[in-house]
Amino acid sequence: DAKTTQPTSMDCAEGRAANLPCNHSTISGNEYVYWYRQIHSQGPQYIIHGLKNNETNEMASLIITEDRKSSTLILPHATLRDTAVYYCIGGATNKLIFGTGTLLAVQP
Amino acid sequence: GAVVSQHPSWVICKSGTSVKIECRSLDFQATTMFWYRQFPKQSLMLMATSNEGSKATYEQGVEKDKFLINHASLTLSTLTVTSAHPEDSSFYICSALRPDSPLHFGNGTRLTVT
Numbered sequence A: 001d002a003k004t005t006q007p008t009s010m011d012c013a014e015g016r017a018a019n020l021p022c023n024h025s026t027i028s029g030n031e032y033v034y035w036y037r038q039i040h041s042q043g044p045q046y047i048i049h050g051l052k053n054n055e056t057n058e059m060a061s062l063i064i065t066e067d068r069k070s071s072t073l074i075l076p077h078a079t080l081r082d083t084a085v086y087y088c089i090g091g092a093t094n095k096l097i098f099g100t101g102t103l104l105a106v107q108p
Numbered sequence B: 001g002a003v004v005s006q007h008p009s010w011v012i013c014k015s016g017t018s019v020k021i022e023c024r025s026l027d028f029q030a031t032t033m034f035w036y037r038q039f040p041k042q043s044l045m046l047m048a049t050s051n052e053g054s055k056a057t058y059e060q061g062v063e064k065d066k067f068l069i070n071h072a073s074l075t076l077s078t079l080t081v082t083s084a085h086p087e088d089s090s091f092y093i094c095s096a097l098r099p100d101s102p103l104h105f106g107n108g109t110r111l112t113v114t
Helices: none
Strands: A009-013 A018-023 A032-038 A045-050 A061-064 A070-075 A084-091 A102-107 B004-007 B010-013 B019-025 B032-038 B045-051 B067-073 B076-081 B090-096 B109-113
Touching: A009 A018, A018 A032, A018 A084, A018 A102, A032 A061, A045 A061, A045 A070, A070 A084, B004 B090, B010 B019, B019 B032, B019 B090, B019 B109, B032 B067, B032 B076, B045 B067, B076 B090
Parallel strands: A009 A102, B010 B109
Antiparallel strands: A018 A070, A032 A045, A032 A084, A061 A070, A084 A102, B004 B019, B019 B076, B032 B045, B032 B090, B067 B076, B090 B109
16 A cells, blocks of 8 residues: 655635645556544545546545655545545555544634 | 344453354354453554355454354354453454445444453
């Protein structure tokens, strides 16, 4: 699995876009970039994943650089309920190794 | 809705006793499930991979005789913490591999050993 680097914490104002960066410079060609989040005392929740192309779903957008060495998760309109630890994982779906993640605090 | 169900959501047990945690895949068959452990303010740590019909594969440093995993059916994996001690108190989370889908996680089990 690719080693990922994320900022320890970030703040975002409610209603604004939250942009969470992730570096995964060692990701191999067949490894996906996955994003999960964990709200306190719950299991991780799947957000989005991608291989090369940018992806969008009802929760978020994922922007992957052309060289695939980094990506950004975008929550377009953050709400207080989006406060959580966000994990970026580079790997295969059959075995996910979690890093330390980014604690996103959405401020009112 | 939830696709992976974990039970119980929390349990308190006395030191020296054993505790069983169940992980069920809902409406799909999971040949592979994973067990994670999470200590306070830390990330999830993969403990083992549970394979239906065969022995579990444990990560380095995880004692297989202490953390017994049984994956007897395509929808159920169990983790038994044997002879639990206070240092085993943790948040245990399972996940199930659904074909053509990202990994789905249960809501975790908070184990407190007194």
